Amino acid sequence: MPTLETEILVIGGGATGAGVAWDAALRGFQVILVEKRDLTHGTTGRYHGLVHSGGRYVVKDPKSAAECIHENRILRRTHAHCIEDTGGFFVVTPEEAESDYPDRFQAACDEIGIPCTEIPVAEALRREPLLNPRISRVFEVPDASADSFLATHATVQAARMAGARILIYHQVEALLVDESNGQRRVQGAQVRDMVSGELVTIRADMTINAAGAWAGQIAALAGAEVRIIPGKGTMVAMNHRLVNTVINRCKMPSDGDIIVPIHTIVAIGTTDEKVADPENLRIEPWEVQLMLEEGEKLVPGISRARVLRAWAGVRPLYQENFTGQDSRDVTRSLALLDHPSRDGIQGFLTITGGKWTTFRMMAEKAVDRACQHLGVERPCRTADTPVPGAEQGHYWLGHRLHEIEEARLQGELVCECELVTRAMLEDAARNNPTVTLDDLRRDVRLGMGPCQGGFCTYRAVGILHELAAENRTAPVTPESPQEEIANSPWEVAYLQSPGRHVRTGSPQEVLESKVLGPASPVTDPRTPVSNPNLLLRDFLQERWKGVVPVLWGRQLKQERLDELIYLGVMNADHLPDEELASPLTDFYLFDTTPGETSPGTTPSGQEKEASA
Amino acid sequence: MTQLIVIGAGLTGLMAAHTAAQAGLQVRIIAKGMGANHWHAGTVDVLGYHPRDSRQPVRRPLESRDVLVAEQPGHPYARVSPEEMQAGLEAFTRLAQEAGLPHRGSDEPGRNLLLPSPVGAARPAFLAPEAQLAGELGRDEPMLIVGFQGLRDFYPQLVAENLGKQGVTARAAFLPLSLVTRERDRNHVQLAKLLDEPERVAGLGRALRGLVKPGERVGLPAILGFQRHREVLASLVEQVGAPIFEIPTLPPSVPGIRLHTALARRLEALGVRIETGMEVLGFHGEDGRVLWVETETAARPLKHRAERFLLATGGVLGGGFQSDHTGRIWEGIFHLPLTLPQERSRWFRPRFLDPAGQPVFQGGVPVNGNFQPVDPASGQPVFANLWAAGNTLAHADPIHERSLEGVAIVTGVAAVKAMVGDRAPANS
Structure with a gap:
């Protein structure tokens, strides 16, 4: 050992x-x-991506709010390239029109030192035309969006x-x-x-x-x-960037009162449910329903947009001697x-x-x-101490498209939804340890767009298989797996920049010269995870897990197209090596089809089940 | 007045309209788009797996059909006799031949072909276009799978490796895409059209000749020409001196588009009007009959009157069924009764690749023995002059069964024959 x-x-x-x-x-x-x-x-990989200004907690939990604004200022320097400077609005909807919360909110922000400016509603609507026009007040704070x-x-x-x-x-x-x-x-x-x-x-x-x-x-x-105290938060991703600013409701934090733009989508968040097991998180129909209904109050019509995916993360909340029932109060x-x-x-x-x-x-x-x-x-x-890559400054929505157009990389796209090029994928696989396609999803956003992996799953599997084939001819390194991981290059600062991953010359020249770089674990033929059929199955299942809670309308049609591709055209359910499994194969399965309860089930009934 | 309006221009609609035209009806097709052929492999899949969790493909679909309908008496195949099934498939074969895109089956009549998929799995198909036949996995010649560097939708090493694991001798090679084009952002359909130019084919042929070893057959992504596809294929076979086959790829699928285009042209030559870009949004019915359907165009809504209507809009994939977050799923034009669960919690299974398939894709419009949509309670037709066929029909999951084209062809033909009274009523 x-x-x-x-x-x-x-x-x-x-x-x-x-x-x-x-x-x-x-x-x-x-x-x-x-x-x-x-x-x-x-x-970390399953949260809504908000870099808090502290505004959300300023009334209820001022200690946390003070921590947030302090860190917000630091992260904008140390992790600049991981942040989009969206700014944030706290808006007063008709439901809160009579509340004294907005005034308390503003006073508390002043008290703690969170920059908070009330701006005219007309100005807010000019910047965010899809916002509910019936809002009565808007406060601007330095919220931002992060690529966690x-x-x-x-x-x-x-x-x-x-x-x-x-x-x-x-x-x-x-x-x-x-x-x-x-x-x-x-x-x-x-x-x-x-x-x-x-x-x-x-x-x-x-x-x-x-x-x-x-x-x-x-x-x-x-x-x-x-x-x-594990507090499950469910989020729903919509396929358009319906707002460019983080939108919060100016009230005590509750379910579905925040919309965060992340890259090409917006996420509506979030619920807060005490759960027993942080590993297997069911997303209940009522949660999705609630997100969409609450989202309507901020951006009318949002629930008719196409829903890409729903996911849940668990807040690791902790309070010594907490005896309450509601994890919102922790x-x-x-x-x-x-x-x-x-x-x-x-x-x-x-x-x-x-x-x-x-x-x-x-x-x-x-x-x-x-x-x-x-x-x-x-x-x-x-x-x-800025981390590597911070010198790039904040990212912005169009950066990938801009870089791809500048470098004329359109022909290199593997994932058209999220603008991932072949070189980005190859470098991500080569330059940091990779075991599943899901790892590459987190690296370069593979499969996160409207087709949810329908086209790029196959392409990514084919590309990784070609990388592996190159390495099979290379001598097997004598190092232990730990050494191998430790010695891999792990260059990740520019993972998401297409312009930084340009293969010189024409694609054929590059391939003909066989310049394909050093081995990485994914390409290690000794491991079962280097098997392309397993990568394919695992990733299809991983995507399925996240779309099932939100499949209806056009997204349901998209899913049937994915069935046509993977069953009808590819026959991917009858590939060899069926018995292989990766460390994550089981994780991608979910025992119970989400939503055994009808959409009309009340949340209170669910709470009992979840915390039982 | 139009005698029959077929709604939907997929394989079902085309075969139904052809059958109607043959029977002397004046027929029009109106459709939103061009059907699911554009996405699929260009083969005719009649029945690939039965039971659904079988690891072994069906050998003889028409024989397994008997087992299937005994187990699933509501299945669309149960609405046709084995003879009608055979006759429907023969009608397709004749039409494809006339359309200049011949399809054939196994050398051993009645058997499924096994053809390489773009991941190197074995696809069971009953009929295939000429260009895919040399890929039959039962043949002895070793395979050379050739890809193009820079082409994002085809991975020859992956195909060869998986075929190898299944006992097929296969190796992979790459050619530069510059043999076809110097432009880098090209999809398969564009490449196929470029290969209609003879000088490009000559260059490709020379390069292939340099790669192939004696006795090998050569598999390529399905880009071998579009309008001049048969000439391109013949010319390459001659230049290379080896059997050549295409492997279908991700959508948009060149073999699927070739099939659709060829059949649609042939139908138009036979006098069938095909109008696409016309989504049917509603209808008007009186006294148990459909009087007209309404389409929306850029200028104004249009009414389309006919004596009879045939619904061939497909299920969820074709756009025939719509659904929303409340769990409602409905047929979009006539609001026909569906056999689908009206509750989202009952739509899905936990595994994407579950052999049993997803329940939401396994229901549809229930019909009687004459393919007339019925009210499930009374068993009576909903409208006296409305028929339905293809993927809209209940009690099948054609993608999981690998029966997509089979169901389309056989029910499309049979529904029209039932309509014009040219068949013995089905017994099961």
Whole structure:
């Protein structure tokens, strides 16, 4: 069994874990981060993409709001290229016309220092013509929209450049707990390589649990009770960019009161349901219905637009001694659990709660505490250290199209919906560890547009297979999987820029000269995940999981076309290697068809079921 | 007055209109678009898998049809006798021949062909255009699968590897796309049209001759010409000195568009008017008869009167059925009763590739033995002068069964024969 040694072991490859690894590595610690699947597989990759100004929580949870505006300002510098500067509106709809909330909102923003300007309704409607014309007041705040996939990848690249080792598809099976001196101490973890199946021991002086919604399960491995309050949030993506500004309703946070433009779509969010299991999230018909109905109040007609997809993430909320029923009432502030003082367990910290917006601050607090326990004094440097790629500045909606037109890459498009070129896909597969097509979706937005993978799934499988065929002729590297992942180039700062991935010369010249780069895990013929038929099946199923809750109208017709393509033309359900499975094959299945209850079922009935 | 209006220009509508014209009816086709042929492989799939979860393709579709209708008495194939099925398929074969795009089946009559798909799976098909026949997997010659560098919709190594896993000897090779065009943003339909030019074919032939080994047959993406397709194919076979076959690709599908175009031209030559870009949005009925249907055009709504109407708008895919978020799914023109669940929670199964298919795609318009839509409660026709055929019909999932063209052809022909009284009433 391979054994690795490090000073700090970080568990969890979401925004928080990536932030901790980056922060600790910048302070000069040896760091290993383990993530059971791909980076951002958990909540980070399943949230609505809002960079909070703090406005949303300013009345209800001012502590969280203050954290948000502080971090908002920093992230705009350190992760500039992962953010679109959309700005945000808080609008007063007829339903809230009589409420005193807008005045309290404005006063609270002033109090905390969130820039908040009331603008004329006419001005707001000029900028956002589809907004409900019956709104009575509009406040402008510095909300923004983030690409949380890219941001986490960039953070991780920064961490690696500072020396951190990142092991994705490595799941913690046990913590190494030593009880020899009458004192309990966590000394690392035993992890399983989900691709090769191999067990790896990682010894560490300090283990930081940043497993988000799964943090309770990790803490339990050390014998500590951490009661995460998992608040499921469901989001619905519409196929048009119906607004260019983040639109919030100026009222206490509730279901379906926010619309966030993300790249080519808008997402309506979100519900907040206490759930038992962060892994298998059912999306109920009433949730989708509610999002659309509430969305109507902000953008009339939104529910008649084509719905692309619905998905859910779980907020890892935490409040010591919380006894309430409604997860909306749990603070959004960050929580650092100091297990040495809290539970008498040395060498172990849990960082949870918070928002995506505050991930850097969460990391800073966690590593500050780790320094105390390790008896060293090293200041945090993340607030002043831009991650690779930040020099590009904020992205904007048209950047891909612009770059493609500038470089005349139209003929290279693999995904026409999201403007992904072949070179972007190849470089993403080659330059960071890739196990499934879903990993590439997060890297370059493959399959995220209206056809939901109908055309690009086949193309991506064909392209990855060609890459693999090249590598089969190359000598198999003697390195362990961990070394292989650790040594892969992991250049991700420009993942999403078509203009940065231009193959020189004509396509045929490039292919004829066989310049196809080094091996990456996806192209490693020793792993079952290099099998094209498995990649195809897995990705089709992954897409299916997200479209089923919202299939009707034109999107239902689109899905039948996808059936015609994959069954009728390709016969993809009768391919060889049917028995193979990847680490994610099971995850893409859902046991129960979503929505066994009728759309008319009341939310209250559902709550009981969900929290049971 | 028009004797028959066929609504829908897919394979069902074309075969129905042809049958009507043969029977001497004055017939028009009005349609929103051009039907699902444009998306499919250009083959005639009659029955590919039965039972649906079978891993083995159906060998003899007309024999398996008997098993199918015994198990599923509501299936569209149960509305036709085996002889009528045979006759319908023969009518198609004759029409395709007359249209200049001959289709043939296996050398062993009654057997399904097995043809390579663009991922290298084995597609069961009953009839195929000439250009796909040399790809029959049962033949002995090893395959050379040739792709074009820079073409995003065809991956020869993937095809060859999967064929290899199924016991077919196949290797892959690439040619530069510049043999066909120097422009980079070209889809298969555009490439096929470029290959109508003989000098481009000559260049391709020379390059292929350099790749092929003696005894091999050559598979290419389906781009071998459009208007002059048969000449292109013949010329390449002669130049290369090896059997050559096309492998169908992602939509837009060149073999599918060739088929549609050839059949539509032939029908027009026979005097059938085909009007597309006319979506039927409503109808007017009196005393249990449809008097007219209404289409919307750029200028104003148009009324189309006829003695009889045949609904061939397809199901969800063809646009015949519409649905909304409340779980309502309905037939868009006549609001005919459907056998589909009116509840979204019952539309889907957890797996995309579930062998049982998705329930929302498995229902449709229930008809009587004469293909007249009926009220399920009374069993009586909804309108005395309305018939339905093809993918609109209930109790089938033609994509999962691989019966898409079979159901279209056989029911399209039989519905018109029933309409004009040229058939013995179906018994089952």
